[in-house]
Amino acid sequence: MKQILAYSLLAAALAVAMAPAHAQMLPSAAPAAGTSGATGNGSLDRIVAVVEEDVILQSELDQAMNAIVQQYASNPGQLPPRDVLARQVLDRLILMKLQVQKAEDQGIRVSDADIDAAVGNVAQQNKMSVDQLQAAVNQQGGPGSFAAFRKQIGDQILAQKLHENVVRDQVTVTDAEVNNLLDSASYKAGEVHLAHIQISTPANGGASDIAQAQKKAEDAINAVKGGMDFNAAAIRYSDAPDALEGGDLGWRRMDEVPPAFADAIAALKPGETSPALRGPTGFHILKLIETRAPGKQIVTEYHARQILIRPSELVTPEQAQKKAQDIYNRLVDKKEDFAKIAKDESKDNTTANVGGDMGWFAKDSWGTAIGGEIAGLKDNEISHPIQTEAGWIVIQRLGTRESDLTVQLQRDQARQAIGNRKADTAYENFLRETRSSAYVDIRVPELRDPADTNSQASADK
Known part of the structure; x- marks a missing residue:
């Protein structure tokens, strides 16, 4: 059966700030949250996690897992063990639920016209009409799949609008900041193609949380040094929203890279990996894939x-x-x-x-x-x-x-880079605080991440 390339529920959960857009395998539709039904093996569906006043069903997790497995069907060795992948996928489903809830609490709404436009884009990307896309989605996932598909896209649009709301009033860039960046000794022109592994620490984490994150970062580095493909290591170890895409950040201008990491990248040759770099949200491991010099505009x-x-x-x-x-x-x-x-x-x-x-x-x-x-x-x-x-x-x-227009574009790009950097930080902090303060009860013990003290604490309540 022909698979449908579409917006992935997982990719869009957090990718609005950091990760490039990726077309991915379409997850088959899951039953609406709060309902019960049969899973693919005929057993009764169950609640695997409670997220505030919403729930995540086993069927939702299974469908999202299947989408990732299908995506890596040609290279399954890049995927981590199924229990690790399940925790990764569940965490992204939780984050999506929380973003949708926050958006609705703030009065953000998505119109049918918004969803129609997004569905039209998916159809166009797959060289189909909307009717052909609907037929293919229903064939892949069964009757009612297209309605669930539209809901997933609506949730992604809600998350994107929430991101815009969060950063709109927090991100301003002055001419002085642009001048300071262009005049600084650390300013570097050109572009870099990067991949990364991010090991996050909780918003209010203590010394033990930092030590756990550092140990996980060291494990990731040792795995890469031991011959594991960097993309596979990102899928296995990274907490970033783009982990399931192998941590690929795409091409970024050097002025978009946080200054604390720019020097580390400048010291790398294409194909090399940085040591674990401590940042405000945890530890980061960067791989330089390729570079290209700036040209006249x-x-x-x-x-x-x-x-x-x-x-x-x-x-x-x-x-x-x-x-x-x-x-x-x-x-x-x-x-x-x-x-x-x-x-x-x-x-x-x-x-x-x-x-x-x-x-x-x-x-x-x-x-x-x-x-x-x-x-x-x-x-x-x-x-x-x-x-x-x-x-x-x-x-x-x-x-x-x-x-x-090289000089003017350089200034425009510097302004955009500063704004993007501030937006990344603002939204990442927002998500960390949201996740840390949310009530999340993971009902299935094997799906709990031992390092996730927030989920464990919630489950014990």
Whole structure:
């Protein structure tokens, strides 16, 4: 049977901040939480964990486990023993439940339109129509699977929106911070492809928690030194959200790497692994896969002017289109002055008073609709009316130039890197605190992680 590549319930649980997007095997649908039913072997379903006021069923865990096993079907040796994998998967299911609960507590909602768009993206990635995707999901998982599939995607969108809420008010980047980063001796240009193993410590962990984490990190390093593939070691040992993807962080600019780790990475050659590095959330082991140097950023810029006709309560979309066409005819056939018509007729507040002048801009700076049109015009040529989200626009291209934006892009990238770093830290701390303070009762003793004192404490209550 053809497997469906889709958003994975596990991959999206925490990957919003650190990990790159990965398409993964679609877990077959599980029964809705709080219901009972039969597992794949015909036995009665059971509750394996209570997460605040929600539960995780054995069937949910089994389906998620099966998805991971299918994902690594061509290389099963990378997977840890089944009991270790089960604890890894269960922990990510718990974190997803907690994120969904937090999102709902904050009044975050996901509309059917949001889910429809995400489902459409999954179908497009798999070169299917939505109807074909639905049929394939139901064939793979049985009747009702597509509804469960939509719910999983809805939960992932909730988690993403929660991430945005958490970091929105906590992450600001000033010009001084950008200047300090670019001027610092530790600033390094270029990009690195990294993988990592993260051994986390509890939010309020003591000396014994730190010692346990350090021992686990040493075990991971010894395993890699002993010949274990780094990706397999990440699956077995890492607590990071991307552990089940082998800890792959993808390509990252060096200015995105925390300064405490940048020096360690700079000392590595491709293929080498760092020692265990102590961070605020635990221990990190980094592998440098590949590097690439920065290059000059030369882009084509366009100079243009525009006239915007916007629909309103008094102007229907059809009337706006007709007016834009009339303006085009006045400009092309009657040779009327573009700047004067822009001042008199354009509804764009940023350009109307300057005769519609948009200044110099990169191709898609004003949106892809304008970008696609402007690239196809000749200098001084006027476009037919273009439909955009803002309304109907008539554009005249005035000129082009090649600009070296290396410095500006470097500043933009530095600003983004600082913001991403702060967002990573803010959300990771949020998740650690959420997990540490949550009531989590793992009902199946063999699924409890001996190092997870929070789960054990909850279970003993």
